[in-house]
Amino acid sequence: NAGVMQNPRHLVRRRGQEARLRCSPMKGHSHVYWYRQLPEEGLKFMVYLQKENIIDESGMPKERFSAEFPKEGPSILRIQQVVRGDSAAYFCASSPPNKGTTEAFFGQGTRLTVV
């Protein structure tokens, strides 16, 4: 059972381009979380998804950011028209469908650099 897979590991985008970050959860996991981490800071919650549903997107900016977790395939975090301030490490975590009573498993992150 492979762990949480995120790709790409590093992504460089010019200002105004789109960034697509992918996260494949562990097998059997139906919950996915996305977090953003700036250097020397903690993880800031962005969005929590279950298959085909957004449960909580209170941490995600209203504009330019969107997330999905389709029935088939990975979860995607999409950032349109990127700006320098979007540069950060984006982590995805997954957990099994038992309502938050177990640990979350993290991917290695995608480091986005906007130039």
Place this chain on the structure above:
Amino acid sequence: SQQGEEDPQALSIQEGENATMNCSYKTSINNLQWYRQNSGRGLVHLILIRSNEREKHSGRLRVTLDTSKKSSSLLITASRAADTASYFCATVFITGANSKLTFGKGITLSVRP
């Protein structure tokens, strides 16, 4: 808003000493978890303590939870240089289908050989 607040922000100790890290939170929780992050890597789960538990052990780790004070502590005994990392507490509050994990800003632990 961030749920957990860890202190101290940074801790430097000698190998063999014990390291104590604290976490305070603001609202009700179902459980509290501690994670570790090595530089540039993803987080690794260390231990989970439920709201009806007061203390839990796992190897050299000891976690306590005081729900009346809304605080938790993580003790690492007999520290090793390899324990050098950032440590985060995370709280889970389950409402309906929502069981999101909310992290604090973390504690940077340095263990000197």
